[in-house]
Amino acid sequence: MIQAISQGCSDRRLYIIYLIETYHYTRHNAKNQALVAVRFEGESNPYFQFCLHHAADEAGHELMALHDLKKLGIDPQAVITSEPLAATEVLIAYLYWISVQGNPYQRLGYSFWAENCYQSIDAVLKAIQKQMTLTLKEMTFFTEHATLDKKHAEMVHQMISKIATTEQTWNDIERVMQRSLMLTGKILDDVYEEYQKLVTRGSSRYSFLE
Amino acid sequence: MIQAISQGCSDRRLYIIYLIETYHYTRHNAKNQALVAVRFEGESNPYFQFCLHHAADEAGHELMALHDLKKLGIDPQAVITSEPLAATEVLIAYLYWISVQGNPYQRLGYSFWAENCYQSIDAVLKAIQKQMTLTLKEMTFFTEHATLDKKHAEMVHQMISKIATTEQTWNDIERVMQRSLMLTGKILDDVYEEYQKLVTRGSSRYSFLE
Amino acid sequence: MIQAISQGCSDRRLYIIYLIETYHYTRHNAKNQALVAVRFEGESNPYFQFCLHHAADEAGHELMALHDLKKLGIDPQAVITSEPLAATEVLIAYLYWISVQGNPYQRLGYSFWAENCYQSIDAVLKAIQKQMTLTLKEMTFFTEHATLDKKHAEMVHQMISKIATTEQTWNDIERVMQRSLMLTGKILDDVYEEYQKLVTRGSSRYSFLE
Amino acid sequence: MIQAISQGCSDRRLYIIYLIETYHYTRHNAKNQALVAVRFEGESNPYFQFCLHHAADEAGHELMALHDLKKLGIDPQAVITSEPLAATEVLIAYLYWISVQGNPYQRLGYSFWAENCYQSIDAVLKAIQKQMTLTLKEMTFFTEHATLDKKHAEMVHQMISKIATTEQTWNDIERVMQRSLMLTGKILDDVYEEYQKLVTRGSSRYSFLE
Numbered sequence: 001m002i003q004a005i006s007q008g009c010s011d012r013r014l015y016i017i018y019l020i021e022t023y024h025y026t027r028h029n030a031k032n033q034a035l036v037a038v039r040f041e042g043e044s045n046p047y048f049q050f051c052l053h054h055a056a057d058e059a060g061h062e063l064m065a066l067h068d069l070k071k072l073g074i075d076p077q078a079v080i081t082s083e084p085l086a087a088t089e090v091l092i093a094y095l096y097w098i099s100v101q102g103n104p105y106q107r108l109g110y111s112f113w114a115e116n117c118y119q120s121i122d123a124v125l126k127a128i129q130k131q132m133t134l135t136l137k138e139m140t141f142f143t144e145h146a147t148l149d150k151k152h153a154e155m156v157h158q159m160i161s162k163i164a165t166t167e168q169t170w171n172d173i174e175r176v177m178q179r180s181l182m183l184t185g186k187i188l189d190d191v192y193e194e195y196q197k198l199v200t201r202g203s204s205r206y207s208f209l210e
Numbered sequence: 211m212i213q214a215i216s217q218g219c220s221d222r223r224l225y226i227i228y229l230i231e232t233y234h235y236t237r238h239n240a241k242n243q244a245l246v247a248v249r250f251e252g253e254s255n256p257y258f259q260f261c262l263h264h265a266a267d268e269a270g271h272e273l274m275a276l277h278d279l280k281k282l283g284i285d286p287q288a289v290i291t292s293e294p295l296a297a298t299e300v301l302i303a304y305l306y307w308i309s310v311q312g313n314p315y316q317r318l319g320y321s322f323w324a325e326n327c328y329q330s331i332d333a334v335l336k337a338i339q340k341q342m343t344l345t346l347k348e349m350t351f352f353t354e355h356a357t358l359d360k361k362h363a364e365m366v367h368q369m370i371s372k373i374a375t376t377e378q379t380w381n382d383i384e385r386v387m388q389r390s391l392m393l394t395g396k397i398l399d400d401v402y403e404e405y406q407k408l409v410t411r412g413s414s415r416y417s418f419l420e
Numbered sequence: 421m422i423q424a425i426s427q428g429c430s431d432r433r434l435y436i437i438y439l440i441e442t443y444h445y446t447r448h449n450a451k452n453q454a455l456v457a458v459r460f461e462g463e464s465n466p467y468f469q470f471c472l473h474h475a476a477d478e479a480g481h482e483l484m485a486l487h488d489l490k491k492l493g494i495d496p497q498a499v500i501t502s503e504p505l506a507a508t509e510v511l512i513a514y515l516y517w518i519s520v521q522g523n524p525y526q527r528l529g530y531s532f533w534a535e536n537c538y539q540s541i542d543a544v545l546k547a548i549q550k551q552m553t554l555t556l557k558e559m560t561f562f563t564e565h566a567t568l569d570k571k572h573a574e575m576v577h578q579m580i581s582k583i584a585t586t587e588q589t590w591n592d593i594e595r596v597m598q599r600s601l602m603l604t605g606k607i608l609d610d611v612y613e614e615y616q617k618l619v620t621r622g623s624s625r626y627s628f629l630e
Numbered sequence: 631m632i633q634a635i636s637q638g639c640s641d642r643r644l645y646i647i648y649l650i651e652t653y654h655y656t657r658h659n660a661k662n663q664a665l666v667a668v669r670f671e672g673e674s675n676p677y678f679q680f681c682l683h684h685a686a687d688e689a690g691h692e693l694m695a696l697h698d699l700k701k702l703g704i705d706p707q708a709v710i711t712s713e714p715l716a717a718t719e720v721l722i723a724y725l726y727w728i729s730v731q732g733n734p735y736q737r738l739g740y741s742f743w744a745e746n747c748y749q750s751i752d753a754v755l756k757a758i759q760k761q762m763t764l765t766l767k768e769m770t771f772f773t774e775h776a777t778l779d780k781k782h783a784e785m786v787h788q789m790i791s792k793i794a795t796t797e798q799t800w801n802d803i804e805r806v807m808q809r810s811l812m813l814t815g816k817i818l819d820d821v822y823e824e825y826q827k828l829v830t831r832g833s834s835r836y837s838f839l840e
Contacts, residue, residue: 027254030262034244037269041521043290044237044270052240052266059247059262060254080253086809090724097723101461179716251731296599300514307513311671389506447674450682454664457689463710464657464690472660472686479667479682480674500673 001192005124010131013209014195016072021187022141023065024084028092030058032099036107039100047105050159054111054152064141071138078208087190091183098176105163108156109176115153118146211402215334220341223419224405226282231397232351233275234294238302240268242309246317249310257315260369264321264362274351281348288418297400301393308386315373318366319386325363328356421612425544430551433629434615436492441607442561443485444504448512450478452519456527459520467525470579474531474572484561491558498628507610511603518596525583528576529596535573538566631822635754640761643839644825646702651817652771653695654714658722660688662729666737669730677735680789684741684782694771701768708838717820721813728806735793738786739806745783748776 004014037051066076084092099107125142128134136143164170198206214224247261276286294302309317335352338344346353374380408416424434457471486496504512519527545562548554556563584590618626634644667681696706714722729737755772758764766773794800828836 030254031248031250034248034262034265037265038241038244038248040241044240044273049266049269052244052262052269055244055247056259056262056266059259063254083805086812089727089809090720090813093723093727094720096727097719175713179719182716183720293595296602299517299599300510300603303513303517304510306517307509385503389509392506393510450674451668451670454668454682454685457685458661458664458668460661464660464693469686469689472664472682472689475664475667476679476682476686479679483674 001188001195002124004192004195005127005131008131010133011195011199012072012132012134013198013206014192015128015132015134016069016074016209017195017198017206018188018191019065019069019072019141020074020079020082021085021088021191023062023069023079024082024088025092025095025187026062026065026141028095029061030055032095033058033107035096035099036104040104047159047163050155054155057148057152061141061145064144068138068141071135075208082205085187085190085194087183087186091180091187094180094183098180103169103172105169106172106176108160108163109173109178110180111152111156112160112173112177113181115149115156118142118149122146211398211405212334214402214405215337215341218341220343221405221409222282222342222344223408223416224402225338225342225344226279226284226419227405227408227416228398228401229275229279229282229351230284230289230292231295231298231401233272233279233289234292234298235302235305235397236272236275236351238305239271240265242305243268243317245306245309246314250314257369257373260365264365267358267362271351271355274354278348278351281345285418292415295397295400295404297393297396301390301397304390304393308390313379313382315379316382316386318370318373319383319388320390321362321366322370322383322387323391325359325366328352328359332356421608421615422544424612424615425547425551428551430553431615431619432492432552432554433618433626434612435548435552435554436489436494436629437615437618437626438608438611439485439489439492439561440494440499440502441505441508441611443482443489443499444502444508445512445515445607446482446485446561448515449481450475452515453478453527455516455519456524460524467579467583470575474575477568477572481561481565484564488558488561491555495628502625505607505610505614507603507606511600511607514600514603518600523589523592525589526592526596528580528583529593529598530600531572531576532580532593532597533601535569535576538562538569542566631818631825632754634822634825635757635761638761640763641825641829642702642762642764643828643836644822645758645762645764646699646704646839647825647828647836648818648821649695649699649702649771650704650709650712651715651718651821653692653699653709654712654718655722655725655817656692656695656771658725659691660685662725663688663737665726665729666734670734677789677793680785684785687778687782691771691775694774698768698771701765705838712835715817715820715824717813717816721810721817724810724813728810733799733802735799736802736806738790738793739803739808740810741782741786742790742803742807743811745779745786748772748779752776 001014001018033051034055037048037055040048040051042048066079069079070076083089095107095110098110121142125139129136129139160173164173194203194205197203198209211224211228243261244265247258247265250258250261252258276289279289280286293299305317305320308320331352335349339346339349370383374383404413404415407413408419421434421438453471454475457468457475460468460471462468486499489499490496503509515527515530518530541562545559549556549559580593584593614623614625617623618629631644631648663681664685667678667685670678670681672678696709699709700706713719725737725740728740751772755769759766759769790803794803824833824835827833828839
């Protein structure tokens with residue numbers, strides 16, 4: 001997908017399909033973040049409180065993706081009732097899994113890159129905006145997050161440096177970082193594949209895009 | 211217990227035993243509140259966000275009870291490793307139960323009275339303070355909550371009037387209100403019974419109180 | 421309730437109200453038993469397998485209570501849609517609670533008496549049968565369980581003697597035994613209270629009993 | 631991996647690495663199967679009972695993989711403490727996910743192929759056995775399952791034909807079948823990749839294989 005954009009793809013449908021999948025997994029982020037706190041058996045500590053505050057901050061963020069889709073002319077109800085692609089469902093499943101078992105600190109590995117990525121993808125977002133002639137109102141999910149997540153990213157850094165006192169914890173955080181990043185990359189692949197299907201043979205899945 | 215205080219009981223140990231149980235169930239309030247949001251399958255709505263924000267607000271409140279106990283000369287570690295009394299464990303169990311199944315709005319029935327009760331118990335708290343000659347620093351759990359919960363109580367009221375649009379939901383909220391109130395009352399009975407055991411025959415459970 | 425029966429109460433409605441509550445909590449026994457296995461993080465061991473086999477054995481037992489109620493002329497649908505009394509809901513909540521946290525062996529404290537009680541209550545059941553002139557077909561829940569549970573009781577005994585190797589585990593099992601027994605006793609009280617309400621003033625709750 | 635075997639690979643280490651991953655995901659099958667029953671809110675029905683019985687049947691099956699590994703000279707403790715590969719962890723996460731939410735019948739899509747696959751892979755297993763000169767005692771996981779699962783496969787078929795009465799349920803079962811099969815295929819790829827790493831550059835992960 002990144003490649004297609006860097007080669008000049010100007011078809012908004014690629015962006016739309018990506019936003020739909022973003023909507024799907026973003027819906028679960030507050031919930032799996034809260035679950036980390038819920039399973040905490042020990043005393044209230046700064047990490048416990050961080051998880052609940054972070055969950056509260058994330059609540060409703062998927063509505064930004066829905067808003068952007070609406071601005072782009074997509075019926076929100078069609079998005080809500082659509083099923084996530086395989087890669088998206090797999091990321092969702094993985095994020096619940098690492099939230100409910102294993103090292104309670106490991107989910108920070110996901111936050112680490114997820115709250116930090118907006119700088120790295122800035123060039124891609126700018127290319128998307130220009131090539132697909134999108135207004136900022138059609139990209140609030142990404143533009144708002146770039147701002148919101150600056151604060152979050154800092155908190156995540158501070159929390160990691162506070163709690164990662166053993167090699168095991170570092171390894172667990174690093175593993176979740178790598179695997180959640182890999183699974184997110186797979187979403188981009190699936191999105192591009194779906195887009196190509198749509199372009200070459202049409203797609204019953206995206207009939208609402210026509 | 212209320213009766214004993216209104217009859218002039220001036221033994222701090224009664225207050226201490228009650229604070230210990232308060233510590234135990236308060237530890238779970240942020241977690242069972244967050245669980246209501248986690249099980250929400252539908253779209254982010256104001257109630258979903260309320261649950262997560264409320265959970266974040268409640269996180270760590272048990273530390274106030276622990277602080278007061280410390281000021282009263284009780285070893286926090288003895289409190290942390292103590293086991294809740296039967297009535298306290300039953301209230302904890304019930305609050306998880308009504309949070310993870312049934313009408314997701316029903317937990318508001320607990321918040322309704324729990325965030326509102328500080329006015330009603332003001333006279334009792336004043337009597338406790340006077341009779342047991344406690345300083346405000348030994349009662350932060352109750353004095354802080356009286357302030358904090360004013361805002362919460364208002365939010366709970368607003369939320370109930372917003373979401374309780376069917377008779378079924380009213381009934382579910384009312385049932386949880388009555389049952390959680392009854393189970394909390396049972397804690398007061400158990401606390402007083404334990405206190406009497408301690409006074410009349412000593413108690414291995416409260417050896418750290420001597 | 422036991423007292424009323426020993427004093428010769430011959431009103432089937434008392435038995436019926438009790439069977440309805442039995443239906444309600446029995447519905448959850450297979451599920452909370454299975455949860456003990458689900459939370460097991462370690463290696464498969466005999467206790468893990470015991471929990472799953474026991475859960476499979478318990479599945480559907482509430483249908484016996486429903487069958488008996490039907491034989492007694494009660495509409496099963498009215499039972500299914502009825503709400504458990506407070507004491508019954510509290511027992512259900514407690515059994516989930518002790519199944520999902522704490523010492524994984526502690527639920528054996530509930531099985532210990534629940535699978536063993538049929539001998540102890542044999543006299544009461546005989547009195548119920550005689551005084552209320554019930555046929556065995558209207559008492560299958562209790563007569564079948566008396567047989568089924570002989571085998572279970574033995575397995576529970578064996579399991580306890582195998583796993584209860586520390587004092588902590590003995591204490592945890594004992595605590596759950598005492599508390600679950602106390603909460604079940606409370607159901608008998610609530611049932612009798614409801615029966616008395618029905619007799620003295622009628623009851624909208626049990627309109628289907630008239 | 632399949633390709634490597636069909637091209638005559640006779641290195642037991644490929645089989646061993648595969649068995650280790652099999653051990654890892656098999657450990658969770660009884661638990662995620664039981665969870666389907668636990669979340670059932672309705673009346674006990676044949677599917678509810680099927681889930682619990684099937685879970686009981688699956689309990690401890692990973693011990694067969696561990697047994698085979700032991701026969702092959704691998705220290706069971708090294709296997710138990712090893713971490714699953716990314717693809718294996720992702721399958722585990724996915725199976726919990728489809729067990730705890732969505733259509734409760736959808737997990738049958740996994741059982742459908744998982745209990746049926748032993749015929750299809752018979753040729754591969756025979757090739758492995760011959761090329762790697764394995765005894766049947768080193769392959770009990772697969773040989774036993776081929777027998778055990780014949781009965782299970784039939785029960786799964788019957789259950790699907792009984793419960794799949796709507797198109798939605800068919801679609802949900804089919805989706806889980808496809809996605810769980812895809813994720814399992816990914817394990818074979820990861821296993822082969824790990825094997826190649828080991829052969830070409832050695833591997834700290836598999837130091838216990840040397």
